[in-house]
Amino acid sequence: xxxxxxxxxxxxxxxxxxxxxxxxxxxxxxxxxxxxxxxxxxxxxxxxxxxxxxxxxxxxxxxxxxxxxxxxxxxxxxxxxxxxxxxxxxxxxxxxxxxxxxxxxxxxxxxx
Amino acid sequence: xxxxxxxxxxxxxxxxxxxxxxxxxxxxxxxxxxxxxxxxxxxxxxxxxxxxxxxxxxxxxxxxxxxxxxxxxxxxxxxxxxxxxxxxxxxxxxxxxxxxxxxxxxxxxxxx
Numbered sequence: 001x002x003x004x005x006x007x008x009x010x011x012x013x014x015x016x017x018x019x020x021x022x023x024x025x026x027x028x029x030x031x032x033x034x035x036x037x038x039x040x041x042x043x044x045x046x047x048x049x050x051x052x053x054x055x056x057x058x059x060x061x062x063x064x065x066x067x068x069x070x071x072x073x074x075x076x077x078x079x080x081x082x083x084x085x086x087x088x089x090x091x092x093x094x095x096x097x098x099x100x101x102x103x104x105x106x107x108x109x110x111x112x
Numbered sequence: 113x114x115x116x117x118x119x120x121x122x123x124x125x126x127x128x129x130x131x132x133x134x135x136x137x138x139x140x141x142x143x144x145x146x147x148x149x150x151x152x153x154x155x156x157x158x159x160x161x162x163x164x165x166x167x168x169x170x171x172x173x174x175x176x177x178x179x180x181x182x183x184x185x186x187x188x189x190x191x192x193x194x195x196x197x198x199x200x201x202x203x204x205x206x207x208x209x210x211x212x213x214x215x216x217x218x219x220x221x222x223x224x
Contacts (some may be wrong), residue, residue: 095209105153
């Protein structure tokens, strides 16, 4: 069974539009960690954010923001005022005591 | 200074051959990982080592054998290569399962 679901396979937006990437996870552990990673066309994987299961505060970093809701087991990611450089594949991941699960990724294309 | 390095970056070989990919991290992390990313960008964890000890061993053909001579190195040896092994292989490291991972640049393996 898929432990991390990223329902959106591809999203295409025009520059300056906002885009929200959905991530739904499944776990029975009370202690777990959630992550987002970015993979631009150049291929490297870049860490964006880490959240532990006890901290439901939303976080904003520049144009990026994350909404963590335990009640719906979701950890969504929003890019505000998207730019062409945001074009990439974005992965949501769940870590539970030596078990790691990555979502299938959402490909974001930002057109000028 | 490269945090996580992999060699080679590209590997083209014929079916049936045996090949190795090397990974080194200079971050002082205790945990290292190998991932396989297929052509659809799906990222699948293969192995995880913590302080040279195997922690995660996902359902991977036993033709794949990881070796960790010390906690800074995790090499991947593949025997009897098959066409389906063609993929990008990423090495990563982290302080532990609770923390973000730092990925190497990837090794693109092509089996002909």
